[in-house]
Amino acid sequence: MLWVIVKKELKRVFSDRRLVFSAFILPAVGIYILYSLMGTMMGEMFEDRDQHQSIVHVYEAPTSFLDYYENHKDDLGMKMTFDHDDFEADLVGVKDGDIDLVVMFEEGFDQKIMDYQDLVQVPEVKTYFNPSEDYSYPARNKFVMQLLEGYELAMLGERFGNENYAKAFMVDVTNDESEVMDESKAMGIGLSMILPMLIAILLFAGAMGIGLDTIAGEKERGTMATLLMTPVNRETIAMGKLIGLAIVAFVSAACSFIAIMASLPNVGGMLSGGRDISITSLSFTVFQYVQLLIIMLVLVGMYVGLICITSVRAKSIKEAGTYVSPIYMIVMFASFSTMFTTGEPALIQFAIPILGNVLAIKQLFMFQLGMDAFLLSTIVSIVITGILILMITRSFNNEKVMLNA
């Protein structure tokens, strides 16, 4: 009997082309296009920044700097000019974005470098840039990190009589094995930033739209009373709807998940915090896959229970939508909050519903999920799902709730 209801719920969803399109295909295609577009556009933005020729105005440039610049200007991609006299007007230019960078050398720069004995006598280079402009900050960075650093080294060499004396030691010049890490684990850490959050949110979003319809919608349309007139246990009807919805949520999340994976090559490091990620270099054991599946199953159970109880209590889809949105916010909050946590979470955190499950997925990706934490979050979820199911069947037996009597 349970299977008859589950089958009907699934038939309702999967035989409806519009629902299939809006619940499975549209979100997946949307995610793919959005992520790919974002990745491509970010890539283009960086490229554009790299290719831009910065406009730099330099005041009081010492001879040594002019010489140094003359020898290195080909690698810099900067348009540097030295014959300006209106400093104030140039600052306005920086503010307006017409000039990327203004540099002011201290008077008598060369002489001071040769003569100084005390740190207070060291001459200064002042830079003026505009962080709110796309090209200004990178120009300043390039100027300081590439040009001034090399120039400083050259000047130190001059002071010491030999450029090589300016270096006391090197770091990792001959050491090719500086990064000591497990490839798979590194990949896991990269993925653990973003994937647990996505899994948690996608599962909920997948269940939400259709979930509101299967109970609140049936009540609103009056088809629920027809169902309640059959000699089937109310518990069976409730369970059938829950299981049907859980399957739908899984399929929907899987579609979105595939779309994310497919868009990864176009996204580059955007999702992983700079690392190149590819799911293939992540190698889980069978046991870990089973754990992941169990965590996702109990999470879906809890989600579906929450969505069903709100739908049962509501008189219409609209009302149910109002009730379910705060729950969606909590899910989002719990998911996002795990994104930026570092270190090992306390065991008690795994006992918090939803947050505990997302944390468990995160720890799993980092190969740090302890058995106690896994069991704790799973048991808590099962208990909560059980309570929700009990509340749902209670409501199914409540004439006031079901018939608005």
Place this chain on the structure above:
Amino acid sequence: MIKVTNFTKVYRLTKKQMKEQKVQDHKKIAVDNISFTANKGEIFGLLGPNGAGKTTTLRTIATLLKPTMGEINVEGYDVVKDAKAVRSSIGFLTNELKMETHFTPEYTMKFFGQLHGLNLETIKSRTNELFEYFGITEFRNKKIGELSTGMTQKLAIAVSLVHDPEVVIFDEPTNGLDIITAKAVTEYLQGLKDKGKLIIISTHIMTVAEKLCDRVAVIINGKKVADGDISSITTMTGTTNLEDAFFALYKDNVKEVL
């Protein structure tokens, strides 16, 4: 057989409902201590104006609501204690009976047949029989959403009769039906009666009751004011037809001037 003994139903009103109905009391007595018996092989009618408590009574017989006080027995089963057994032996029809518009009539029959625990063979023969009778056969594979209103109503009736119930409960049988469908339905109910089934209907259209019912109970403001066959009620009120008899009863029981 349906046996209703001292049945009372009290609704608790929400604050909003109290405001809407302009009453101070939390409780609203929908049905007040009524008793009657309906037997196999007859069509029993509950008559009364809107809001008299007819639908509440029928819904309670159908186990959708629970009695506040009193007992209701259907085919020997108590509607509270043996709700499942009661649901197996009744077919509850109402104009509010809605079906998933996305599915076909064929699938809907199969789905509800299975929920009633019928095997696929029985479902098939019942479906053919009912579809043939109500003229649904050629639409059996169309989506319900594409059917006409009359066809949808006929299908709803067929769906609630798929398990060939011993007792048929029909809330306002001809209300909202087109004239052709209404005739098909009343004829079908007559046929069921001839097969020895018990049919209980509610209506406020006295001509329908007069034509269809063997016995009636008149309910006004939740209280039963008369019951018996139609001739005994007209005799009792000194009238010649059921409509006049009803108005006479109404005048006696409600102070309102007609």
